[in-house]
Amino acid sequence: MADSTPSQIITAIGGPDNVKSLTHCATRLRFELVDGGKVDQNALQHMKGVLGAVPQAGDRYQVVIGGGVADMYNKIMNLPEMQRVASGTPAPAAGSNGGGMSNADVKAAARSKARGKVAWLDSFFEYLSDSFRPILGVLLGASLIIAIINVCIACGWIASETDSPSWVFMQALYKGVFYFLPIMIAYNASKKLNVDPWLGGAIMAALMTPSFMSLMDTTWAETNCTTSAVGTQQCTTTVFGLPMQLSDYSGNVFVPLLMAAVLALVYRGLKKIIPDSVQMVFVPFFCMIVVGALTAFILGPIGVWVGNGLGIGLQWLNMHAPFIFAILIPMLYPFLVPLGLHWPLNALMLININTMGYDFIQGPMGTWNFACFGATAGVLILSLRDKDTEMRQTSIGALAAGLLGGVSEPSLYGIHLRFKKMYSRMLVGCAAGGVSIAILGWLFPSTLANGETVHGVTTTAFAFTSLLTIPVFSQMWVYALSIAIAFIVALLMVVFFDYRTPEEKAEVLARVQAAQADEATETPANRAAVENALEHEDDNLLPADRTSAAGAAAAAADQPMVATDHVAAPLAGHVISLDDAGDPVFASRALGEGVGITPASGKESVFAPVAGVLTTVAETGHAFGVKTDDGVEILVHIGIDTVKMNGEGFTVAVKQNQRVALGDKLVDVDFDKVQAAGYSTTTLMTVVNTAALTRVEPHFGMDVQPGDVVIDVEK
Numbered sequence: 001m002a003d004s005t006p007s008q009i010i011t012a013i014g015g016p017d018n019v020k021s022l023t024h025c026a027t028r029l030r031f032e033l034v035d036g037g038k039v040d041q042n043a044l045q046h047m048k049g050v051l052g053a054v055p056q057a058g059d060r061y062q063v064v065i066g067g068g069v070a071d072m073y074n075k076i077m078n079l080p081e082m083q084r085v086a087s088g089t090p091a092p093a094a095g096s097n098g099g100g101m102s103n104a105d106v107k108a109a110a111r112s113k114a115r116g117k118v119a120w121l122d123s124f125f126e127y128l129s130d131s132f133r134p135i136l137g138v139l140l141g142a143s144l145i146i147a148i149i150n151v152c153i154a155c156g157w158i159a160s161e162t163d164s165p166s167w168v169f170m171q172a173l174y175k176g177v178f179y180f181l182p183i184m185i186a187y188n189a190s191k192k193l194n195v196d197p198w199l200g201g202a203i204m205a206a207l208m209t210p211s212f213m214s215l216m217d218t219t220w221a222e223t224n225c226t227t228s229a230v231g232t233q234q235c236t237t238t239v240f241g242l243p244m245q246l247s248d249y250s251g252n253v254f255v256p257l258l259m260a261a262v263l264a265l266v267y268r269g270l271k272k273i274i275p276d277s278v279q280m281v282f283v284p285f286f287c288m289i290v291v292g293a294l295t296a297f298i299l300g301p302i303g304v305w306v307g308n309g310l311g312i313g314l315q316w317l318n319m320h321a322p323f324i325f326a327i328l329i330p331m332l333y334p335f336l337v338p339l340g341l342h343w344p345l346n347a348l349m350l351i352n353i354n355t356m357g358y359d360f361i362q363g364p365m366g367t368w369n370f371a372c373f374g375a376t377a378g379v380l381i382l383s384l385r386d387k388d389t390e391m392r393q394t395s396i397g398a399l400a401a402g403l404l405g406g407v408s409e410p411s412l413y414g415i416h417l418r419f420k421k422m423y424s425r426m427l428v429g430c431a432a433g434g435v436s437i438a439i440l441g442w443l444f445p446s447t448l449a450n451g452e453t454v455h456g457v458t459t460t461a462f463a464f465t466s467l468l469t470i471p472v473f474s475q476m477w478v479y480a481l482s483i484a485i486a487f488i489v490a491l492l493m494v495v496f497f498d499y500r501t502p503e504e505k506a507e508v509l510a511r512v513q514a515a516q517a518d519e520a521t522e523t524p525a526n527r528a529a530v531e532n533a534l535e536h537e538d539d540n541l542l543p544a545d546r547t548s549a550a551g552a553a554a555a556a557a558d559q560p561m562v563a564t565d566h567v568a569a570p571l572a573g574h575v576i577s578l579d580d581a582g583d584p585v586f587a588s589r590a591l592g593e594g595v596g597i598t599p600a601s602g603k604e605s606v607f608a609p610v611a612g613v614l615t616t617v618a619e620t621g622h623a624f625g626v627k628t629d630d631g632v633e634i635l636v637h638i639g640i641d642t643v644k645m646n647g648e649g650f651t652v653a654v655k656q657n658q659r660v661a662l663g664d665k666l667v668d669v670d671f672d673k674v675q676a677a678g679y680s681t682t683t684l685m686t687v688v689n690t691a692a693l694t695r696v697e698p699h700f701g702m703d704v705q706p707g708d709v710v711i712d713v714e715k
Contacts, residue, residue, distance in 0.1 A: 005047065005048060005049040005050075005072070005075075006072065006075040006076040006079055007079060008043075008047055009029070009044070009047070009050070009063060009072075009076065010076060010079065010081065010082065011040075011043075012039065012040040012041075012043040012044045012047065013031055013033065013038075013039055013040075013044075013061065013063070014033060014034075014035065014038030014039055014040075015038075015081075016079075016081040016082055016084065016085065017034070018033050018034045018035060018038050019031060019032075019033060019034075019082070019085050020032040020033060020034060020085075021085065022073070022076065022077065022082075022085055023073075023130070023133075023134075024065075024069045024070065024072075024073040024133075028062045028063065028064050028065065028069060028409060028413070029062065029063040029065060029069060029072065029073060029076070030060065030061075030062055030130075030133075031060065031061040031062070031063065032059065032060050033059045033060070033061055034059065035059060036055060036059040036060070036061060039053075039055070039061055041053050041055070041588075042588050042589060044063060045418075049065065049072070050063060050064065050065065051064040051065065051394055051397070051398070051410055051413055051414030052064035052413035052414050052417065052418060054413055054417070056126075060126070062413070064409065064410065064413035064414055127189065127192055127193070127257075127261075128257070130188065130189075130192045131185050131188045131189040131192060131256075131257060131260075132185070132188070132346070133188075134188050135177075135181075135184050135185075135188065138177050138184075139177065139462070139464070140405060140406075140407075140464055141174075141177075142173070142174035142177040142178065142462075143174075143406070143461075143462065143463040143464045143469060144468060144469075145170060145173055145174040146174050146461040146462075146463055146469070146472055147463060147468045147469040147470075147471060147472055148170075149161050149167070149170060149171070149174075150461070150471040150472045151471045153471075154471045154476070174461075178250075178251050178350065178353075178354075178462065179208075179250045179251060180208070180250070181250075181251055181252075181253065181350065182204050182207075182208065182249055182250070182251070182252050182253065182255060182256045183201045183204050183205050183208070183256070184201075185204075185253055185256040185257065185260075186200040186201050186203065186204035186256035186259060186260055187200055187201040189256060189257055189259075189260030189261075190260045190263060190264070192260075193260060193261070193263075193264035194264070195260070195263055195264050195267045195268075196267070196284070199263065199267070199284055199287055199288070200256070200259070200260050200263055202288065203259060203263065203287070203288060203291055203292050203295060204249075204255070204256050204259060204295075206288075206292055207249050207255075207292075207295060207296060207300060208249055208250060212296075213248070215235070215237050215239075215244075215246055216235045216237075216246045216248075218235075220237060222237045222238040223235055223236070223237040223246075224236055224237075234246070234247060235247075239296075239297075242297065244296055244297055245300070245301040247300060247301065247304045249300060249304075250354070251350055251351075251353070251354035252303060252304065252307060252350075252351065252354065253307070253347040253350055253351065254303035254304075254306050254307045254347065254351070255295065255299060255300050255303030255304065256303075257303075258295075258299045258302065258303050259291065259294075259295045259299050259300075259303075262291055262294060262295075262299060263287060263291045266286075266287055266290055266291050267283065267287055270282070270283045270286055270287065271283060274286075307347075307348070307351040307355070308351070308355055310348055310351070314348065314352075314360075314361065315352075315356070315360070318360050318454075318455070318456055319454075319455065322438060322441060322442055322455045322456050323438040323439075323442070325364065325438075325456070326363075326364045326434050326435075326437050326438035326441060326456060327364075327431065327434035327435060327438055328364075328434075329345075329361060329364035329365055329368070329434070330364050330365065330367040330368035330371065330430040330431070330433055330434040330486070331368075331427065331430050331431060331434060333345075333365060333368040333369075333430075334368060334372070334412075334416075334423065334426065334427065334430060337408060337409070337412060345361060345365070348361060349361050349362055349462055350462055353459075353460065353461065353462055357448070357449070357450075357460060358446075358448055358454070358458045358459065358460050359458065359459055359460075359462070360454060360456050360457070360458050362457075362459050362462070362463065362465060362473070363437055363441070363456060363457030363458065363459070363473055363479055363482075364434060364437055364438075364456075364457075365465060366433075366457075366465035366473075366479060366482075366483050367430065367433025367434055367436070367437055367482050367483055367485075367486040368430050368433070368434075368486070369402065369406060369408055369465045369466075369483075370429075370433065370465070370483035370484070370486045370487040370490075371426055371427075371429030371430040371432075371433055371486040371487065371489070371490040372402065372408045372411050372412065372416070372426060372490070373399060373402040373403055373408075373411065373487060373490075374426075374429050374486060374487035374488060374489065374490030374491040374494075375411070375415075375416065375422060375425060375426040375429065375490040375491065375493070375494050375499070376395050376398050376399045376402065376411040376415060376416075377395075377399055377487070377491045378425070378490065378491040378492070378493070378494025378495045378499070379391060379395045379415055379494060379499060380392060380395035380396060380399060381491070381494075381495050382494070382495065382498065382499075383395055386508060386509060386512060387512050388508050388512055389512075391415075391508070394414045394415060395414075395415060397410060397414075398410035398411040398414050398415060399411070402466070403466060403467050404466055404467065404468060405464065405466055406463075406464030406465045406466035406469065407464070415499075419499045419500055419504065420501075421497075421498070421499050421500065421501065422494075422499045425490065425493035425494045425497060425499055426490050426493070426494075428489055428490065428493050429486045429487065429488075429489040429490025429491075429493060430486060430490075432485050432486055432489040432490075433482050433483060433485055433486025433487075433489070434486075436481065436482040436485045436486070437456070437457060437478065437479070437482035438456075440475075440478040440481065440482060441455055441456035441457055441475075441478060442455050442456075444475050444478055445475075446458040446474045446475055447474075457473050457474065457475060457478055457479045457482070458473070458474055459472050459473045459474065460472075465483070470483075502641070502643045502644050503641055503643055503644075505643075506618065506620070506622075506623065506643040509618075510616045510618060510623055510625065562611075562629065562630070563630055563715065564610055564628045564630055564632040564713055564715075565712065565713060565714070566709040566711065566712055566713065567609050567610055567632075567634060567685070567687065567709070567710060567711035567712075567713060568607075568609045568610070568662060568663075568706070568707045568708060568709055568710065569597060569609065569704040569705065569706055569707065569708045569709075569710045570597070570606045570607050570608070570609045570636050570666070570683065570685060570706065571597060571599060571600075571604045571605065571606045571607065571683060571706055572599070572600040572601070572604060572704065572705050572706060573597040573598050573599045573600045573604075573683070573703070573704065574597065574598045574600070574702070574703050574704075575595050575596070575597050575699065575700040575701065575702055575703075575704055575710055576595065576596045576597070576598065576682070576700050576701070577595070577596065577698070577700050578593075578594055578595065578596055578684065578686070578698075580596065581596030581640075581682050581684055582596075582640055582680050582682060583640050583680075583682075583684065586637070586684050586686065589686075589690070591635060591686045591688055592633075592635070592686040592687045592688045592689065592690035592691075592696070593686060593687055593690045593696040593698060593711075594635075594684065594685050594686030594687060594696075594698055594711065595684075595685055595698045595699070595700050595710050595711060596682045596683065596684050596685075596700075597682065597683045597684075597685065597704070597710075598681065598682050598683075599669075599671045599681050599683065600703070601671070602670070602671050602672035602675075603668070603669070603670050603671065603672065604668075604669055604671060605665050605667070605668050605669070605706075606624075606636065606638060606665075606666050606667050606668075606669060606683065607663050607664060607665055607666060607706045607707070608626060608660040608661065608662055608663060608664045608665075608666055609626070609634055609636065609662070609685060609710075610626055610628050610632065610634055610662055611628065611629075611659075611660065611661045611662045612626045612627050612628040612629060612632075612634075612659070612660065613626070613627050613657060613658070613659050613660075614626055614654055614655070614656055614657060614658050614659075614660060614666075615627045615633070615656070615657075616635075616656065617652065617654060617655060617656040617658075618643070619647065620642070620643050620645065620646055620647040620650060621638070621647050621650030621651070621652040621667045621669075622637065622638045622639060622642040622643050622645070622650060623635065623636065623637045623638065623643075624636045624654075624666050624667070625688070626660065630715065631689070631692075631715075632687060632689070632693070632713055632715070633687065633688040633689045634685065634686070634687060634688065635684075635685065635686050635688050636666070636683065636684075636685050637683065637684040637685070637686075638650070638667070638669055638683045639669075639671075639674050639679050639680055639681050639682065639683065640679060640680040640682060640684075641679050641680070642674055642679050644677075644679070645673075645674065645677055645679065648673060648677075649669060649670040649671075649673035649674055649677075650667055650668070650669055650670075651667060651668040651669075652666070652667045653665045653666060653667060653668070654666055654667075662707070663706065663707055685710070685711075687711060687713060693713060693714065693715055694714045694715060695712065695713070695714035696711065696712075696713055696714075697711065697712040697713075698710065698711050699711065699712070
């Protein structure tokens with residue numbers, strides 16, 4: 001059977017006509033939409049194969065898939081309805097509203113105006129991130145090659161990576177990525193700005209050719225060279241009578257970012273003044289001449305100056321305040337990564353390696369990564385304990401991506417950002433790892449190849465911090481111990497203090513119990529038990545006494561199938577909409593369509609709203625799930641956050657798997673106690689499987705008694 005997830009994603013994102021463009025990174029699908037308000041976030045977050053859904057500014061939207069994102073992207077782009085997006089055709093207008101703009105365009109323009117400077121800042125970091133994302137794969141591949149070489153050196157199998165022609169070849173495989181990195185970034189940045197990406201790559205490549213590098217040869221009378229503060233050679237020469245500062249641009253990331261931004265301005269300006277018939281020839285020609293000269297004379301030196309300046313500033317902080325630096329990095333990264341603001345630091349790592357020959361940021365950064373992975377491991381342990389299949393699958397995938405690939409996004413978007421208590425647990429692990437690497441890095445400093453001593457963990461290679469890349473760090477044992485501390489502390493914080501609110505935990509346990517009850521009624525052993533119960537059933541046995549799953553199923557089989565058309569009020573009170581009930585989860589319809597009922601008095605009995613089997617009976621008495629014989633699933637949730645009362649004020653009258661008739665008592669509730677404890681008394685009732693039904697129509701704005709119809713249902 002064909003995979004339906006790609007089509008479901010497009011439907012939940014608002015349909016193909018709502019998609020302006022679609023790209024992907026290492027773990028996420030990145031949509032640019034006509035109207036971000038059309039997205040069904042609830043459907044995305046509960047969709048099989050989707051780890052998370054995150055709205056962004058400017059009608060952009062991210063759908064977290066994990067390691068299989070490339071495959072999912074290809075499947076989506078191959079959908080017949082997505083051919084317009086695949087071909088680059090603009091999205092059609094959904095309606096008109098003056099000036100030819102659609103209603104969605106007008107809304108988007110208004111939002112953009114309202115955001116002001118924030119939108120510009122968001123666009124800047126989006127530009128920065130999109131310039132790196134497409135090359136994450138080759139960066140990860142190069143990182144793994146570096147790790148393999150360092151393992152071989154650490155084990156004594158080879159003396160160095162230049163030990164033989166074979167290892168020189170392996171060195172070339174990863175060095176090619178970092179040497180030509182400016183060309184790759186120039187290509188991506190130009191593409192992001194809707195400029196011919198090959199033009200951006202060609203201009204950057206010109207500054208890395210042997211011809212350009214030969215200008216640094218001091219045999220030229222016009223060329224003079226000096227050594228900078230960070231040990232790199234800086235030269236000046238005269239070109240067309242003007243002074244030009246020369247630098248080795250290999251591995252530089254700031255220069256291509258500046259160049260692409262200027263190229264976009266020049267490119268669009270030329271397209272406006274050059275006739276269409278000759279644009280193919282003269283636009284690239286003038287861009288190469290103008291932007292190439294601007295980059296060589298002005299943008300290149302500025303980019304080198306910015307990169308070196310930031311590197312020197314952080315190096316000073318690391319040398320003079322290593323404790324602050326080592327703790328600050330892992331504490332900041334959890335907030336930078338979700339916003340895409342970590343890319344400037346990643347760029348500085350590359351600059352440091354290129355200019356100083358080593359980097360000191362990746363070590364402390366690794367402690368944040370492993371605190372993140374440790375928190376995910378804690379979630380896995382709790383999911384195994386709670387038999388939460390959904391979270392177990394999510395955490396296993398996220399943990400594998402983290403420990404083996406050094407990628408934190410599946411953990412962040414699939415788990416951490418979805419539970420508000422998670423960061424308070426994970427940050428303790430970040431702090432523990434940061435303190436560890438600060439203390440050990442000071443007591444056991446690294447010694448560089450030139451004999452210089454550096455406090456802190458250093459590396460000579462850009463590597464994603466995973467288990468496989470531990471050997472690239474010096475001191476390796478200091479780094480390994482620090483990330484282990486970060487991992488274990490975060491794991492223990494999650495295991496001992498949980499990452500969920502009591503309400504979230506109760507919902508998980510109720511869902512697990514319901515799933516187990518469904519599985520129990522489908523097993524061959526249980527079907528045999530049902531048949532046996534029917535054969536030997538005592539005519540005098542009361543339905544209320546049939547508390548086993550087999551007895552409940554037998555009772556169901558003993559009665560004719562009746563279609564469920566209505567859902568009755570479970571208690572007396574005033575009916576309100578879920579939007580006004582005060583619980584955002586229910587208001588989002590994540591648990592289906594339904595109603596809220598404010599109790600009529602301080603003490604009320606709550607009754608079964610339909611006939612069926614009780615799939616869920618919370619021990620605290622605050623929640624009940626009923627499944628009718630024709631498959632309609634009803635959830636009755638008494639009060640908001642009342643799980644925290646631990647059953648006080650609730651007297652439960654039924655058991656799980658018991659069959660109930662319409663109007664059978666479920667629980668007696670002292671709502672005065674609920675109110676005195678500071679919790680809302682509003683009772684929420686939803687049709688959990690609303691999506692599987694033809695119609696679910698709630699009625700509210702009226703006073704009701706138990707048994708009055710409040711929801712109409714049609715299968």
